[in-house]
Amino acid sequence: MKVEEKLALGFFRTDDRSHIVLDQEACRACDLKVCLKICPAGLYSISEETGEVVVEYAGCLECGTCLLACPKGAIRWEYPRGGYGVQYRYG
Amino acid sequence: MEGLDAVVVGGGLAGLAAAYRLAKDGLAVILFERGDHPGSKSMTGGRLYLEPVRPYLPELWEEAPLERMVTKERITAMAEGASVTFEFTSEGLRRPQPHSWTVLRSPFDRWFGEKVAEVGGFVIPQRKVTDLLKEDGKVVGVVAEGEEIPAQVVILADGVLSPLGEKAGLRGPLDPRYAAVGFKEVIRLEQGEIEKRFGLREGEGLAHLFFGSITKGVFGGGFLYTNRESLSLGLVVGIEAFTERLPAEMPELLEDFKARPEVAPLIEGGELLEYSAHLIPEGAHRVVKRLYGDGVLLAGDAAGFALNHGITVRGMDFALASGALAAQAVKEAKERGDFSSGSLARYEELLKGSFVLKDMEAFGHTSEVLAHGRLYDRYPYFLCSLAEEFFRVGAGPKEKISRTLWRFAKDLLLDSKTWKDLWRMREL
Ligand SMILES: Cc1cc2nc3c(=O)[nH]c(=O)nc-3n(C[C@H](O)[C@H](O)[C@H](O)COP(=O)(O)OP(=O)(O)OC[C@H]3O[C@@H](n4cnc5c(N)ncnc54)[C@H](O)[C@@H]3O)c2cc1C
Ligand code: SF4
Numbered sequence: 001m002k003v004e005e006k007l008a009l010g011f012f013r014t015d016d017r018s019h020i021v022l023d024q025e026a027c028r029a030c031d032l033k034v035c036l037k038i039c040p041a042g043l044y045s046i047s048e049e050t051g052e053v054v055v056e057y058a059g060c061l062e063c064g065t066c067l068l069a070c071p072k073g074a075i076r077w078e079y080p081r082g083g084y085g086v087q088y089r090y091g
Numbered sequence: 092m093e094g095l096d097a098v099v100v101g102g103g104l105a106g107l108a109a110a111y112r113l114a115k116d117g118l119a120v121i122l123f124e125r126g127d128h129p130g131s132k133s134m135t136g137g138r139l140y141l142e143p144v145r146p147y148l149p150e151l152w153e154e155a156p157l158e159r160m161v162t163k164e165r166i167t168a169m170a171e172g173a174s175v176t177f178e179f180t181s182e183g184l185r186r187p188q189p190h191s192w193t194v195l196r197s198p199f200d201r202w203f204g205e206k207v208a209e210v211g212g213f214v215i216p217q218r219k220v221t222d223l224l225k226e227d228g229k230v231v232g233v234v235a236e237g238e239e240i241p242a243q244v245v246i247l248a249d250g251v252l253s254p255l256g257e258k259a260g261l262r263g264p265l266d267p268r269y270a271a272v273g274f275k276e277v278i279r280l281e282q283g284e285i286e287k288r289f290g291l292r293e294g295e296g297l298a299h300l301f302f303g304s305i306t307k308g309v310f311g312g313g314f315l316y317t318n319r320e321s322l323s324l325g326l327v328v329g330i331e332a333f334t335e336r337l338p339a340e341m342p343e344l345l346e347d348f349k350a351r352p353e354v355a356p357l358i359e360g361g362e363l364l365e366y367s368a369h370l371i372p373e374g375a376h377r378v379v380k381r382l383y384g385d386g387v388l389l390a391g392d393a394a395g396f397a398l399n400h401g402i403t404v405r406g407m408d409f410a411l412a413s414g415a416l417a418a419q420a421v422k423e424a425k426e427r428g429d430f431s432s433g434s435l436a437r438y439e440e441l442l443k444g445s446f447v448l449k450d451m452e453a454f455g456h457t458s459e460v461l462a463h464g465r466l467y468d469r470y471p472y473f474l475c476s477l478a479e480e481f482f483r484v485g486a487g488p489k490e491k492i493s494r495t496l497w498r499f500a501k502d503l504l505l506d507s508k509t510w511k512d513l514w515r516m517r518e519l
């Protein structure tokens with residue numbers, strides 16, 4: 001099963017503003033691009049249009065893994081505003 | 092909100108335990124949770140060890156929404172194409188009192204939040220605490236998305252990342268060396284089917300841990316817990332160890348694990364209910380400088396209280412007990428009318444007298460032992476090869492068991508790394 005299908009079962013209340021912001025300059029200079037592999041929700045990808053690293057924050061499980069793993073400290077990350085983001089029904 | 096004794100940040104187990112004890116003792120307490128309700132952001136494996144927490148919260152367990160009483164323990168070492176499983180069961184896990192229970196945190200924490208409200212605590216969901224109110228370096232309350240809420244003391248139970256613990260100057264940022272990510276599926280299965288499939292009596296449950304090739308040589312492992320009408324199946328992977336090797340995409344690791352012949356039949360026919368992910372502190376107490384300051388205390392994952400011992404994974408019991416002890420310290424501080432750091436030092440004293448700091452001190456280095464890659468490739472492979480020799484009957488004459496054993500033992504013991512690993516294991 002694809003991870004997008006798994007995420008589709010979850011309940012997310014999406015804020016119009018992303019809680020994850022990337023420093024594109026640092027990303028351009030980054031060889032490893034750890035984020036592409038380490039996000040358990042597979043939310044990081046390279047945009048076909050711009051070639052930039054993008055993150056689909058709407059499906060974020062708020063684990064914080066990308067924040068810790070990014071070797072360049074290029075991720076500005078905070079919890080979504082109160083009431084927004086993923087809401088687990090089982091946990 | 093005038094005259095508040097305490098603000099608790101975080102409606103996980105640490106925050107809920109703190110708020111419950113405070114409210115029960117008649118203190119004016121308010122708990123902020125950023126999710127829709129306590130539990131809506133919580134995630135665990137999981138199994139709750141009850142024995143350690145009963146003394147701190149004795150009255151709760153009769154009606155708590157626990158899933159299954161664990162009476163069967165399994166651990167599987169996995170190599171590529173082979174595995175060895177150890178199973179344990181005993182009457183002692185049932186009597187005189189159940190030893191541990193599986194839990195699903197969203198319903199559990201939600202129920203606990205209702206208990207806090209019943210004893211007079213205010214639980215405010217959908218509110219994120221964004222900052223601390225400070226006066227002359229003393230914490231005198233919190234700021235919740237623009238609104239200032241003054242209080243005598245603030246208990247920070249904001250979880251493993253604890254940005255507020257950093258703001259309070261009590262800890263540094265979480266370090267990738269000291270954290271693992273856990274991600275799991277909750278899979279629906281009929282109650283009776285679970286009992287049949289896992290050989291369980293009604294209401295009883297299984298806790299199953301896996302280690303070896305499933306994490307591709309990286310520190311971590313798999314888990315399967317039986318809930319009443321679902322299974323919790325997932326993986327735990329060390330962050331730094333993973334970034335060093337980048338062996339696969341994280342979601343793929345879980346799909347590979349589920350496809351293993353040891354796992355696939357266990358979840359067959361099940362319906363996926365939810366996918367979740369959360370960090371686990373693995374030696375994260377090292378980034379914590381102090382457990383208290385002027386007007387502020389740190390509890391649960393925020394304080395780095397969790398222990399992965401290889402065969403037991405604990406954090407929830409630490410969260411509950413540290414929350415309850417933080418409440419005890421605050422209650423005594425109120426009696427003294429003194430919420431300064433010197434007065435709140437009582438918190439650390441209480442923790443030191445409890446299993447929380449005793450176990451953290453005794454086993455705080457286990458994450459270093461478990462970080463060694465050989466545990467995830469060499470040793471599972473060794474066990475599986477040995478078992479293969481034992482169980483296999485080939486075309487020619489069979490070797491004596493004693494000879495096979497000797498051959499394998501020699502191979503292992505002549506390797507100096509084995510001795511190093513054994514020496515390290517004294518920490519376990
Ligand atoms: C995959 C996995 C498996 C595990 N298995 C086990 C197990 O089997 N047994 C065991 O005992 N332990 C296990 N643990 C560990 C255990 O789950 C944790 O130690 C425990 O949940 C910690 O509780 P806590 O209350 O400290 O933190 P959390 O449960 O993380 O609670 C923190 C709460 O604070 C809220 N919050 C954070 N910031 C703010 C803010 N600014 N404003 C308002 N609210 C905020 C969050 O939304 C959250 O509800 C496991 C953990 C994981 C991830
Ligand atoms: S790992 Fe960090 S720096 Fe590299 S691409 Fe990803 S976010 Fe950018």
Ligand code: SF4
Pocket residue numbers: 020038039040041042043055059060061062063064065066067368
């Ligand atoms: S916080 Fe977790 S789920 Fe969200 S983008 Fe980062 S790694 Fe992915």
